[in-house]
Amino acid sequence: MPFKNGVKRVVVNLTAMALGLAAVAGPSLANQEADHPEVARFPGALIKNYDYKEYEEFQLILAKPQSMPGGGYTAAKLMPLEGKVTYIHYEMPKSVSPLQVFRNYQSSLRRSGFAELFTCERPCTTENLSAFSGLMKARKLYLNYSTDNQYLAAQRNNTYVSLWVNDGGAWLFVVEKEKLNDGLMAVTGESPIAKALGADGKVDLYGFQFDTGKAVLRDGSKPTLQELGKVLQDNPSLSLEVVGHTDDVGGADANQRLSEARAAAVADALSRQHGIAAQRLKTRGVGQTVPLAANTTEAGRAQNRRVEIIAQLPDTATKAAPASRAAPAVQPPTPNTAAAQPSGTPATEQPKPRNLLEDANKAVEAAGKLKNLFGL
Incomplete structure (x- = not known):
């Protein structure tokens, strides 16, 4: 009899653990498993x-x-x-x-x-x-x-x-x-940058000018900075991820740091000169790792030196950003404006969360087997 009572306590504890797991799994696994x-x-x-x-x-x-x-x-x-x-x-x-x-x-x-x-x-x-x-x-x-x-x-x-x-x-x-709710990436505005963000959710900008190896914006960057600032002012719910890219001239580590610094310089200028709240601007750099063209010619290297802008509206801001690849581009052949060239972007796959609900399933099943085994 003491043995049976001991087993009962084990079964009760195991069942309670299973129910606890299920309670934890419920709210944290909404629409997941x-x-x-x-x-x-x-x-x-x-x-x-x-x-x-x-x-x-x-x-x-x-x-x-x-x-x-x-x-x-x-x-x-x-x-x-x-x-x-x-x-x-x-x-x-x-x-x-x-x-x-x-x-x-x-x-x-x-x-x-x-x-x-x-x-x-x-x-x-x-x-x-x-x-x-x-x-x-x-x-x-x-x-x-x-x-x-x-x-x-x-x-x-x-x-x-x-x-x-x-x-x-x-x-x-x-x-x-x-x-389909096709307004998740909706961006209003008639400028080339606004249209590119509205159509594709991202755009490559070549109007931000830097000296070689430097991360200080030159005066020639003002038209592009002004246009992007107006897009943010006209779309107060819009946040952006600013991604720096370089060519492969120089070392990979140095290019990584340079791309990060240039993205930060753009975000800082948007905040200081155009009053954009810092929390609306995320920055990162990817160095030379995502080229759009071969780095074997000056034209190819110029295409790879860019600042990529990725739109993040409230419904998508907490999700993974699209992969930084082949974004539509806004080139700066003339001041203030440029043409957008869209292209495809592979999706980023998210790691699958731990299956807490299956843990709860197994615990409940184990409790049931113990009950049947000992006639409880």
């Missing part, structure tokens, strides 16, 4: 893979997938969607069957007011789910397993569900259809 609020979790299921995008495309399958002669899959009826896309892969308890899971999801969704748009009973297909990634526009998200494939698509108002169930678990996509 958590159940979607409109689709219930199957009892005992654990989240194994998760992804959330504020705005993405997805495609509902509304007819049985068919292979194409040239490879890949298609379906007679598809529904393209765009909006918030949540992907969750659940691992199921070993004691339940894919059929049991699928039927329960059907019932749960119906009780929640979802209407089925299409159902494909087992075996809907014998292919590995990864074969349908392109058909669903599921990007490179993890899809796997092929035994007992079952599929359904459902809708409630502007929320759509795409669900595969097989021997590898449940593969859930929830799409909250909505229009």
